[in-house]
Structures are given as C-alpha cells and as structure tokens.
Amino acid sequence: MTEEKKLRKKDLRSVFWRSFALQGAFNYERMQNLGFCYTMIPVIKRLYDKQEDQSLALKRHLEIFNTTPVVSPTIAGITAAMEEQNANNKDFDTSSINAVKTALMGPLAGIGDSLFWGTLRIIAAGIGISLAVQGNIIGPLLFLLLYNIPNILVRFFGLKYGYSVGVNSLERIQKEGLMDKIMAVATTVGLVVVGAMVATMLKVTTPLKFSVNGAEVVIQDILDQILPNILPLTLTFIVFWMLRKKFSISKLTIGIIFFGIIIHWIGIL
Secondary structure, eight states, X not given: OOOOOOOOHHHHHHHHHHGGGTTTTOBTTTBTHHHHHHHHHHHHHHHOOSHHHHHHXXXXXXXXXXXXXXXXXXXXXXXXXXXXXXXXXXTOOTHHHHHHHHHHHHHHHHHHIXXXXXXXXXXXXXXXXXXXXXXXXXXXXXXXXXXXXXXHHHHHHHHHHHHHHTTHHHHHHHHHTHHHHHHHHHHHHHHHHHHHHHHHHOOOOOOOEEEETTEEEEHHHHHHHHSTTHHHHHHHHHHHHHHHTTOOXXXXXXXXXXXXXXXXXXXXX
C-alpha cells in the first residue's frame, strides 16, 4: 500500500506567502493565472512525485483565473484540498478542480470587492487623509494598518479554512445564504461611507454674492439653507452620471482638474 500524500503546514505557509504575488504577472488573456499557478507550486511539488503529474497540475492552474487578491488564498486552500484528494485517489475527476475554482472566483470576488475595495479601503483612506491634511504622520501609517491588518488576517484564515473545509465550503456558504447577506451588508456600509465622505471631504463652495437694496446676499448661504453641501452633492451626481455614460475615467479626471482651475480663476467656485 502506498503512503497517503498529505500537505504540511510548511507547504500551506508557502502558499500563503506566494499569494501576495498573485498579480505580479497579470495579463489580459488569462488574468491572474500565472500568479495562481505560482501560488500552487509548493502543493504540486509536495503531492506529485512524477514529473508528468506535476506538469499536468501546472497546466490545470494556467487556466484563466481572476478574483479579488485578498480572497485568493481561500480558493487556493480549497484547491489544495482537491489536489490532495486527487493525489490519493486515482478515480478523482481532475476537471472538477478548475470547475470549483471557476465557481468560486465570481462570488468571492463580489465579497472581496465590496468589503475591501469598496468599503474598508475607503474608510481607511478617509481616516488616514483626515489626519494627513493636518500634517499628522500617523495618517498614512494608520491607513496602511487599517487596511492591511484585516487583509492579512483574511488571507491567512481564508487559506486555513479553505483547506480544512475543502470542497464543502462553497456548498455550505451557498446553502446558508451567507454570501448574499455579506454582500448586502458590505454594499450598504460602503454606500453610507461614500455618502458621508462626499459631505465631509469634498469641499465645493462659491464666493459669489450680490447686493439687494444695500443688503449683501451670499449665494453660498442661500444654497446651505436649501440643502447643506448641495454643490459637492451635485458634482458627485454629475460625475456619477458621466461614468454611467461610459466616459473615460482618465479623461474625466483631467477634465475635472482643468475645470476646477478655470472656474476658481474666474471666481465662480
């Protein structure tokens, strides 16, 4: 009887550290496939002795792969568990490995994008910027800590959980409806945070004023009585509308910069 192949903690630690290089060779044909294949090399070397088996495993993980980097170790953990099953079971269907990877990429990317790109990064940046504009060196350091500590923890425990639970994790998450709940909460929190940042961090005011029967009327005071921060809100909706109309982000950014310089020079805003 052949000895059962089993991954060691050392192998999983290598997978964890390699996951940070996921986008090191990003390409527009198969996205993060090279990075994911690089991540899986310690697993492949540990489980397969024959060069032919190693080559087949490497080719499996050169298929298209794309997800939020922070959740990629979770997928790598599940994939490692499946590779372990394949190494110990000759009747294992290897096509199911890429099938599970493909099934996980989209849903987990939705959670990762909502939680990290759309929520945590904005909150951390908002806190860091509010301190940095005051000349406080803690601002950028706090941003890095607030974003990267949860990032590293999710990567580490995601890999550990994915490997220990294996293939059943996807079925369990979908069965309990946790994925939809997490995405709904993350989206709500993200929208609230973005809305608060528009009101507190986007400064758009007008110095315009005129006299009526000797009394000075300040336009900004009138606008604030109608709706506080109406100008930042209006600018946000205009930019949002332009993005919905597929305006180029780079051209839109440059346009806003030049528009701001011109109207400030004229004295309108």
